[in-house]
Amino acid sequence: MIGSIIIILFFAAGVFAGISGFSLNFLNIGDPSIYALYLLMFLVGIGIGSDSNVWNVLKKMNFKILLVPFTVIAGTLSGTYICSFFLKDIGALDSMAIGSGFGYYSLSSIIISKIRNETLGVMALLANISREIFTLLAAPLLVKYFGKLAPIASGGATSMDTTLPVIAKYSGKEYAVISVFSGVVLTILVPFIITLIYRFI
Template identity: 35%
Template sequence: MTVLITLGPLLAALLFGFWINIKIFTPSRVAKGLESLVYLILGLIGFSLGALENLSEKLIVAGYQAIVLLALISFFNLSGLYLSGLRFKATHTSNSPKQESSHNLAQVFIEAAKTLSWVIAGVVIGIFFGDTFTEVDATVTYLLYFLLFLIGCQLRQGNYRLRKLFLNPQGVIIALVAITTTLTAGLIGCSILELEWNHGLAVVSGFGWYSLSGILITGLGDPILGTTAFLLDLGREILILMLIPFLSRISSHISVGFSGATAMDFTLPMLGKFHGADIVPICISSGLIMSLLVPILIPLFLGFSH
């Protein structure tokens, strides 16, 4: 039931955009809307972080745990996905070597700086005006629905078939490697942070879906661990958005897999921008698999006895 409640509306929005042709959503407007939505959601994510009560206290414990786990996940994810990319012939950035220039490299840094600036601005506003807007999570959720709708429009305009979107072999491979390496990082993190093994596995099982992982763990009775999950997945989401321009030059396995569950929604526009439209089916397949597992694995791990 939890899977249907969390993923159902997202998939419905995607399919609605794919099946229904609304003339005002032209390809240029869809592309512009996707870019604008990504930055707006980034600002709201930063706002929700800045508005947290006792932010400094929570950051001491939960922030330290999140930083350690994010470092471990990054190492194991990137290593495993790099090797799988070599083994299964991953694609690279859509720009050919002849098109590379210092101007393009500068644009990559500009994109990364712009991504971070939206988050920082949101945090600052959240610190001072967090009490004035309490519906941030709901707003982000609705914006994600619209984001998925626009992605559906883009897929229809690109003449993609649904079966190829959800059953893409490369997407399945990427998801399996990302899941395995993430859980491995969680187990190693347990010994470093002196967490119980099931807590360590639960906190890394958000796969970047910060809005769900933190809520699930907190709702299951562990607010500090829930904050760790929130900060971990939020940090992962921000980090991948900054790194996609760089990682896309190495391997699609790395950029898509490290995006985790968000590859099917939030980071999809950025992945498509740097890899080209052909990456979309891989992103949706990989992201969908990990998204489906989030509301299953977190309660499962937390349900184990100490």
């Protein structure tokens, strides 16, 4: 709980600073959050490499690890499908396609605005960024109430990079490896699943 609150405060401070015009553009290094991410990935890697328990757990889990990205795909598609009946301004296929970004907002928004239109593209951007933000903010609570796989499932494709640090912190290093695996599989599948969904139109 405390973990989530601190995370939300830092995030909110960033959004607020950004809206009120504060920006690091003068540094001329592109999006600075990418460097914080690089640093984190390196540090999380050190944590995984130094922990011999990680490899023992992985050996025992073997094929089960494949289940994880599958639960995300099945869950996202069924969740967004059911939800589309309650939303008046969006159809079932568009909801499922937007959901199938699994948090990979740059790619999914581009594909969807190409296949459909700008508005749905922006919606894909917003929806998939929210997936990442929600996971970052709620990870401690998700682990507490829905088990250690929950933040990995919630993070979707982002569980291999942006949300990995919080997952490693709250689910443990053994789950960090599962998290990377699930994120990589989903990231690769995003363009295929979105295109496949629109084949049905």
